[in-house]
Amino acid sequence: MVNPRNAYGETLLKMGKKHPNLVVLDADLSKSTKTIIFAKKYPERFFEMGIAEANMMSTAAGLASCGKIPFVSTFAVFATGRVYDQIRMDIAYSEANVKIFATHGGISVGKDGASHQMIEDLALMRVLPNMTVLAPSDATQTGKIVELMAESKGPMYARVGRANAPIIYKEKELKDLKIGKGITVEDGSDVSIIACGTMVEPALDARKRLKKSGISARIIDMHTIKPLDVDLVKKCAKETNAIITAEEHSIIGGLGSAVAEIIADNNIPIKFKRMGVPDKFAESGEPKDLLEKYKLNEKHIVNVSIKLVK
Amino acid sequence: MKHYDDKTVHELDLMAVKIRKHVIEMLYRAKSGHPGGSLSAVDALVALYFHHMNHNPKKPCDPNRDRFILSKGHAVPALYGVLAESGYFPVKELKRLREINCMLQGHPVCTYVPGIEASTGSLGHGLSFANGVALAGWLDKKDYNVYVMLGDGETDEGQVWEAAAVASHYKLKHLTAFIDRNYLQIDGNTEDVLRLESVRKRWGSFGWYVIEIDGHDMKQILDALDEANNHKNQPTVIVLNTVKGKGVSFMENNVDFHGVPPNEMEYNIAMKELNFLQEKLEANN
Ligand SMILES: Cc1ncc(C[n+]2csc(CCOP(=O)(O)OP(=O)(O)O)c2C)c(N)n1
Ligand SMILES: [Mg+2]
Numbered sequence: 001m002v003n004p005r006n007a008y009g010e011t012l013l014k015m016g017k018k019h020p021n022l023v024v025l026d027a028d029l030s031k032s033t034k035t036i037i038f039a040k041k042y043p044e045r046f047f048e049m050g051i052a053e054a055n056m057m058s059t060a061a062g063l064a065s066c067g068k069i070p071f072v073s074t075f076a077v078f079a080t081g082r083v084y085d086q087i088r089m090d091i092a093y094s095e096a097n098v099k100i101f102a103t104h105g106g107i108s109v110g111k112d113g114a115s116h117q118m119i120e121d122l123a124l125m126r127v128l129p130n131m132t133v134l135a136p137s138d139a140t141q142t143g144k145i146v147e148l149m150a151e152s153k154g155p156m157y158a159r160v161g162r163a164n165a166p167i168i169y170k171e172k173e174l175k176d177l178k179i180g181k182g183i184t185v186e187d188g189s190d191v192s193i194i195a196c197g198t199m200v201e202p203a204l205d206a207r208k209r210l211k212k213s214g215i216s217a218r219i220i221d222m223h224t225i226k227p228l229d230v231d232l233v234k235k236c237a238k239e240t241n242a243i244i245t246a247e248e249h250s251i252i253g254g255l256g257s258a259v260a261e262i263i264a265d266n267n268i269p270i271k272f273k274r275m276g277v278p279d280k281f282a283e284s285g286e287p288k289d290l291l292e293k294y295k296l297n298e299k300h301i302v303n304v305s306i307k308l309v310k
Numbered sequence: 311m312k313h314y315d316d317k318t319v320h321e322l323d324l325m326a327v328k329i330r331k332h333v334i335e336m337l338y339r340a341k342s343g344h345p346g347g348s349l350s351a352v353d354a355l356v357a358l359y360f361h362h363m364n365h366n367p368k369k370p371c372d373p374n375r376d377r378f379i380l381s382k383g384h385a386v387p388a389l390y391g392v393l394a395e396s397g398y399f400p401v402k403e404l405k406r407l408r409e410i411n412c413m414l415q416g417h418p419v420c421t422y423v424p425g426i427e428a429s430t431g432s433l434g435h436g437l438s439f440a441n442g443v444a445l446a447g448w449l450d451k452k453d454y455n456v457y458v459m460l461g462d463g464e465t466d467e468g469q470v471w472e473a474a475a476v477a478s479h480y481k482l483k484h485l486t487a488f489i490d491r492n493y494l495q496i497d498g499n500t501e502d503v504l505r506l507e508s509v510r511k512r513w514g515s516f517g518w519y520v521i522e523i524d525g526h527d528m529k530q531i532l533d534a535l536d537e538a539n540n541h542k543n544q545p546t547v548i549v550l551n552t553v554k555g556k557g558v559s560f561m562e563n564n565v566d567f568h569g570v571p572p573n574e575m576e577y578n579i580a581m582k583e584l585n586f587l588q589e590k591l592e593a594n595n
Contacts, residue, residue, distance in 0.1 A: 028463060028497045036497075048497060050466035050504030051433050082432060111342045111408040113416035115383065115431030285410030293410065 381436020
């Protein structure tokens with residue numbers, strides 16, 4: 001188990017060394033987002049902005065306009081909803097080379113409660129023109145994605161959860177990782193489970209259990225929600241009999257909606273089910289209890305798969 | 311004009327210790343939450359709910375009640391303690407803070423708990439909300455007072471200063487804001503993170519009447535509240551000079567206890583210290 005947030009901090013350090021233009025901004029959460037790792041090594045390229053996120057976003061856009069590569073971090077709630085117009089105008093509309101890296105996405109944030117559990121960020125960012133939207137699934141992929149963010153142009157948003165996560169990938173398995181190209185982690189023929197972020201691991205676990213029930217599941221790690229890998233979705237629709245999407249995000253507007261749009265627009269006749277947080281604010285609780293109550297774990301992926309396939 | 315005697319002050323001080331014990335107990339059980347900013351806020355909350363404010367736990371929606379808004383929502387354990395001891399809900403509920411399927415959320419939610427006026431947790435909103443409540447009072451020709459508490463770090467937020475401008479523009483004389491001036495936020499000392507000084511001058515220049523006191527001295531808090539109510543053409547801000555983690559030696563002025571609960575050993579020491587304080591106060595009666 002490694003925390004993707006640590007991978008973010010460590011990769012910032014590595015990219016900071018390689019790119020002297022890389023700068024980092026944080027809003028009084030550097031110990032949680034792990035930008036503190038960068039701040040310690042490069043204090044002159046780290047800007048502590050205080051608890052003032054809107055100001056931080058527009059400042060980052062200004063830095064980017066002068067050729068800097070700003071990475072901006074805070075919790076996902078404050079990195080999107082709190083600052084939406086600043087992102088819209090100064091970053092998305094302006095095509096600013098700002099990289100927003102948000103932590104504490106999803107309900108597995110746990111006991112702080114719904115105020116801190118961001119389940120709308122993928123939707124909010126996805127709907128912005130020019131914005132790339134990313135949700136890496138483990139620490140290795142987070143590191144790789146942060147590298148790609150630093151080295152590609154344009155506005156980008158990435159989110160990870162709060163918790164430690166099992167390692168899914170070895171570094172060399174991701175050497176060809178591309179933004180916008182999903183990964184077929186495991187192949188299968190009955191159902192494609194297209195997951196992102198914290199839901200990839202439970203999907204992989206579910207696959208093992210489904211196998212025992214005679215169901216062959218393909219697992220797609222759709223780390224890029226936008227631009228979505230349309231070809232891969234079509235391929236899954238062609239080669240498997242059903243598609244399930246799974247994300248730690250509202251059922252509205254995220255990965256599931258993006259996949260549904262492709263299916264609908266292309267008149268693809270396929271059994272389809274979205275898994276996400278129902279259209280309500282969740283609550284305080286232990287992460288695992290919340291994921292059970294809101295039906296976002298291995299067990300529920302198995303149940304949904306069996307129901308859909310038979 | 312003094313509305314209190316020494317006995318009242320003594321009782322309030324005792325209640326403050328009781329609330330601090332609730333805070334430690336709750337956070338220890340929940341294994342998460344924010345001790346530092348809860349403990350620094352306790353005395354002002356006790357003064358409001360057990361002496362100063364016009365409120366009735368049996369009628370939490372009384373249109374004429376005074377309102378309190380906790381803008382620094384992460385300090386809600388202190389407020390839950392005060393609300394429970396006031397009778398808004400059973401004290402035993404405190405044991406379930408932050409549990410699934412439970413009323414007491416990690417940050418305040420107005421639709422969950424009687425007595426919680428505003429849902430907070432995202433910093434910077436509370437003063438604007440309080441302005442709205444005060445403007446409604448003016449529209450409805452009601453006389454209620456509105457109180458709001460902000461963290462000092464919280465005043466980094468631009469929205470706080472938009473709200474400060476509105477309150478003074480509309481001469482919201484029924485509005486009193488507390489700043490919990492404990493000099494710490496998460497990444498360190500407020501003056502290192504993003505300089506706030508001079509807090510007095512800032513609020514003054516925004517058109518507020520500024521009172522600065524020791525935020526752990528009950529008499530000073532009660533006097534300041536009276537002064538605020540008697541001041542009739544401006545909103546008032548009471549800068550509470552406080553100690554983050556107040557009452558528990560190893561939490562005091564310790565940024566590491568912003569958002570980390572006590573472990574078992576720390577819990578035992580904290581309770582011992584607070585019990586000792588309580589006994590000392592009781593002996594002084
Ligand atoms: C908008 C927003 N940004 C960030 C946070 C995360 N956060 C919670 S408490 C805190 C520090 C608050 O410091 P201060 O206002 O001084 O409170 P206190 O010292 O009284 O605990 C931060 C940054 C938040 N809750 N809301
Ligand atoms: Mg503070």
